[in-house]
Amino acid sequence: MITTQRVLKALSKHGSRALLRVKTALGAAKDRHCPACGQDVAGFFRYGTEAEWGCIACGASPRERLMHALLDSGRITLPNGGAILHCAPNEASLVRRFSAGAGDYVPADIDPARYDVPGMQRLDLMAMADEARFDRIYASHVMEHVPDDRLVLRNMLRALKPGGEAWLLVPLWKRPSEDGPADLSGRERERRFGQWDHVRQYGRDFSDRIAAAGLEVELIDAGSLPADQVRRMALADTLFRARHPA
Template identity: 30%
Template sequence: MPIVKTLKKSLYFGTQHHCPICQSNVRLFKPMHTTQIRLNAICPVCSSLERHRMMWLFFKQKTDLFAAHAKKMLHIAPEECLVDKFAQCESIDYLTADLNNSAMVKMDLTDIQYPDNSFDIIYCSHVLEHIPDDAQAMRELSRVLKPEGWAVIQVPILREQTYEDLSITDPQQREQLFGQSDHVRVYGLDYKERLEKAGFCVSVMPYLQEFTSEERKRFGFDIEKDDIYFCTLH
């Protein structure tokens, strides 16, 4: 373990909270400052957010991601706190991709330079809200997923119906309307239908409901709702 993480584990040690990603017992999760302050959001050791910890537990408890059979995984816009965990699993042929240089390959989700049926698993979280042609990106993700594979494609769901206006380019106006200056829309509960139009079969899983209030507090799951969009091709 890097010495910095070891020092942080000691500095923030406590029994109130637990990060399942870095296996740290800490006295607090740090607040996240966005348009609204989210308390108990950031692990002080690995910097994971609530959604990262939720997805890590979901992958371990509800999927075959870490099973012994070989599988090829595409991880879009890789979260630093999860990269090493996936990369260290010998059964995963792991590829990270992003539009910038922070990943193994540079990838435009609207024009993925890989053949059909390339990946057993795709994980893409909080990316589509940045992409003007999200429908094309969804179709591309569907195209490169193997017929027996699965994908988790997450976005922030903040309203009943998706709202977008691609003519809005001013960062301040985008932040006001879409919640962040580099977002081009705010998704609603019709997100499932948008994925289905791209060729996915979608199960909306209310995974957080499986945790008790005590467990939610311990893992820092103060978010009210963050369903998991589990996608297959049939």
């Protein structure tokens, strides 16, 4: 659905990106770094209300950069030869990174035709029946789309091996989580939750739902990383690290 809000966001993204290209061409200092593509850049382009959102070299978002920064530092790890479920694999740099050392890499979405990723599979997380199959599940900006997130979290727990981890990122606001009624219109969802196909908006209490499903949860905020790294890489967002109790 094309909405005014989407068009305005895209226009501001375009303008900011073009401006940064001009600045780079004019010799602006490349004092920023993108851990997704490994390049030094003059800055990150604006998207919506976020002034430093996308990498001008590869387009990586703040949450995409956060994942690379956490993996680079060893704060989170990918097991060699492990089984990884990559939900809604929109971020090309993470497709490469997750699939590189995996023994069983599963890129999946409820609508696989939307992705140009080899081996895409159709997966409805609400009907996922896998048991103790995955070492890692990555779902970034997925949970705010699923009608029954508590069911999906229980399915993830079952699909993880003991000690396995689900890495979850969701749009957050400062208020407690709010679910919309099932029959909410696209317009009304956009008004309340920021996008026409978001069925809820999470707050930090998302962690309570993860814990209620039986997973151990740790919040990793971008702001908890060294300040100079956060500035240089323009890191933002919060990773909900959900672990299957070993």
